[in-house]
Amino acid sequence: MPQFDTHFFSSLIFWEVVSFGILFWVLYKFALPPIVEALETRERKIRDSIEQAEQNRATAEQRLREYEAKLLGAAREVEAIMVEAKTKAQRLLEDNEQRLRAESARIREETTQEIERERRKALQEIRHKTADLAILVAEKVLARSLTDDDHRRLAEEALEAVGENPSKSQP
Amino acid sequence: MEDPLHPFELHALIPLSLFGLDISLNKAVVMMFVAVALVIGLLVRAGSSRQLVPTRLQSLAEILVEFIRGIIRETMGQEGMRFFPLISSLFLFILFCNLLGLIPGSYTVTSQLVVTGVFAVGVYTLSVVVGFRLHGIRFLSILVPPGTPGWLIPLMIPIELISHLARPLSLSVRLFANMTAGHVILGVLFGLTIAGGLVIGWLPFAFTVALYALELGIAFIQAYIFTILTCVYIGDAIHLH
Numbered sequence A: 001m002p003q004f005d006t007h008f009f010s011s012l013i014f015w016e017v018v019s020f021g022i023l024f025w026v027l028y029k030f031a032l033p034p035i036v037e038a039l040e041t042r043e044r045k046i047r048d049s050i051e052q053a054e055q056n057r058a059t060a061e062q063r064l065r066e067y068e069a070k071l072l073g074a075a076r077e078v079e080a081i082m083v084e085a086k087t088k089a090q091r092l093l094e095d096n097e098q099r100l101r102a103e104s105a106r107i108r109e110e111t112t113q114e115i116e117r118e119r120r121k122a123l124q125e126i127r128h129k130t131a132d133l134a135i136l137v138a139e140k141v142l143a144r145s146l147t148d149d150d151h152r153r154l155a156e157e158a159l160e161a162v163g164e165n166p167s168k169s170q171p
Numbered sequence B: 001m002e003d004p005l006h007p008f009e010l011h012a013l014i015p016l017s018l019f020g021l022d023i024s025l026n027k028a029v030v031m032m033f034v035a036v037a038l039v040i041g042l043l044v045r046a047g048s049s050r051q052l053v054p055t056r057l058q059s060l061a062e063i064l065v066e067f068i069r070g071i072i073r074e075t076m077g078q079e080g081m082r083f084f085p086l087i088s089s090l091f092l093f094i095l096f097c098n099l100l101g102l103i104p105g106s107y108t109v110t111s112q113l114v115v116t117g118v119f120a121v122g123v124y125t126l127s128v129v130v131g132f133r134l135h136g137i138r139f140l141s142i143l144v145p146p147g148t149p150g151w152l153i154p155l156m157i158p159i160e161l162i163s164h165l166a167r168p169l170s171l172s173v174r175l176f177a178n179m180t181a182g183h184v185i186l187g188v189l190f191g192l193t194i195a196g197g198l199v200i201g202w203l204p205f206a207f208t209v210a211l212y213a214l215e216l217g218i219a220f221i222q223a224y225i226f227t228i229l230t231c232v233y234i235g236d237a238i239h240l241h
Helices: A006-142 A148-164 B027-048 B056-076 B078-100 B113-143 B150-200 B202-239
Strands: B012-014
Touching: A006 A148, A006 B027, A006 B056, A006 B078, A006 B113, B027 B056, B027 B078, B056 B078, B056 B202, B078 B113, B078 B202, B113 B150, B113 B202, B150 B202
Parallel strands: none
Antiparallel strands: none
């Protein structure tokens, strides 16, 4: 095999060592550090970004939970307020109704009493007036032809007749 | 038919000598220079555009670097990172030599046993040096696997010694044989293509196409295997079992 031709070993070994040495030196000094640095910078940046995003997400989630809790509390509060307002309104309505009913009952009672009183007064008046009128009429008609007894008897009779007609309900 | 081993022959292109040592430039040496120039050109250019959103070339270089760092991290752990420049130089040198050898008319540097041998012996020597520097005389305990019964020790030491000394040998022969064999088969098939002419020559030619794709994969895989075994050997010296 041509590979075992020792004639070229010395030059192959020499140039291999030299060229590999140059390659190693250049890579070690110039080529690799910036590439590795770029890689590490990117890695760090990505890790930082992910961490930041994770943090932001956690914060946002916490905020959301807080707001949801607040919203729930507000809804409950609204409900409580509504219920309270309803019962208050109901009570107010009932109170008003009761008061009005009592008021109206009182007014009706008073009016009834007033009417009754007025009726009685009117009746009384009518009775007096009628009697006086009867006496006056009788006096005019009979003048002095009757005795005092006749007067009284006649007057009473007239009174009876008058009083019976307008007051049938009267006892 | 042409000798399939003919492409592996070397001829001095420019005769040179250093203190009586023949260091003539030949095809293999030129290909080494080309490989080194390509790697340096690629990585220096890629490194010069340090952007957060990488350019295409930067991406390629970063993939290579990340790949090598991954191998080191897996086999040696974080303390192996100080070997990163050496390991990446080794990987890229072998990879580019393998790939350049696939260009018709070029020369596969890694098909020279002496070239792979220098790397293998160098790597093995480095692992021994690292072992002794980190652990002193205790490094010799790698010759006795943990849990060996006392009476087996006289037997185990020679066995382990042989297996350790076989490391540089297997490392160099594996790469050399893979690169050589692939090219020999390709050469044979091309010879058959030409000898067969249009009538039957298309059949071996079709095989060369498929084999060429395989060779491309082997170029990567052998560079990868050489690198990972280097890492394993140095990692063994760092961690001692």
